[in-house]
Amino acid sequence: MKVAVVNSRTSLIIDGHVVDVAEASGGSLSEAPSEIFSQWSGLTELAARGIDPAGHPEVDPSLFELPQPAPGQAFGIGLNYADHSAESGMELPATPLVFPKFGSSIVGAGAVLGIASETVDWEAELVVVIGVDCFDVAREDAWSVVAGLTVGQDISDRVVQFEGGANPQFGLGKSAPGFGPIGPWLVSVDEFDTDALELDISFTLNGETKQSSNTRHLIFDVPTLISYLSARVLLKAGDIIFTGTPSGVGWGRTPKEYLAPGDLLETTIQGIGTLRTVVAAR
Incomplete structure (x- = not known):
């Protein structure tokens, strides 16, 4: 599972495409990067569903941000x-x-x-x-x-x-x-x-x-x-x-x-x- 922050939204990277987790989960998962680790098991379950990346935007390296909340340490x-x-x-x-x-x-x-x-x-x-x-x-x-x-x-x-x-x-x-x-x-x-x-x-x-x-x-x-x-x-x-x-x-x-x-x-x-x-x- 690859987890990224794209346009300030938590996303999965699947076969070169960006899958917005809030949209793909029907709203059960938050798009907020601040929730990445508290919902890690949910992200894992979503990734395991075998999402078809067709129709999702292709990866644009210029849109990647810090891939997690700013670390405390x-x-x-x-x-x-x-x-x-x-x-x-x-x-x-x-x-x-x-x-x-x-x-x-x-x-x-x-x-x-x-x-x-x-x-x-x-x-x-x-x-x-x-x-x-x-x-x-x-x-x-x-x-x-x-x-x-x-x-x-x-x-x-x-x-x-x-x-x-x-x-x-x-x-x-x-x-x-x-x-x-x-x-x-x-x-x-x-x-x-x-x-x-x-x-x-x-x-x-x-x-x-x-x-x-x-x-x-x-x-x-x-x-x-x-x-x-x-x-x-x-x-x-x-x-x-x-x-x-x-x-x-x-x-x-x-x-x-x-x-x-x-x-x-x-x-x-x-x-x-x-x-x-x-x-x-x-």
């Missing part, structure tokens, strides 16, 4: 691929390296990324979307609290991120407006083999591949991250987790590469889709 996980740790010159963490991505940075597919710095970098990431309020979740139960997965880009201003020297400002460097695009839709967990989540993940900049890996290389997998976080904070429905990026970021290259106005960022994850972001001067 957005967590970033640093250095969660060994090859990225190596290119960063940092040791592998013994426990998940967690930082906040403040809510004002989270935007949907197609949002313009405004930058005012010459040191803004890309990071392609799998994003986990929590579906229910939960605390102290056992690792073996972790997938039961996940609504779905989506594509994310953890945009980072490297100067701001490291301006603290030995005390880097990860959260501040990664939370400017537009620095957390996700989308274009949420894909429900039942679409994946969660016993062995092995999804290809890639990133292209203006059509040139910069990152290419697979989620099987995550150091701390999704259940571990959920168990770790929920043992420390209350996770709420709609909270999101950026699970980390593989090697190939601009900061790790020689010479270093950064984003510039006019750039097109495309992050693709197998089984989910492609998130596109355009860069502009702020």
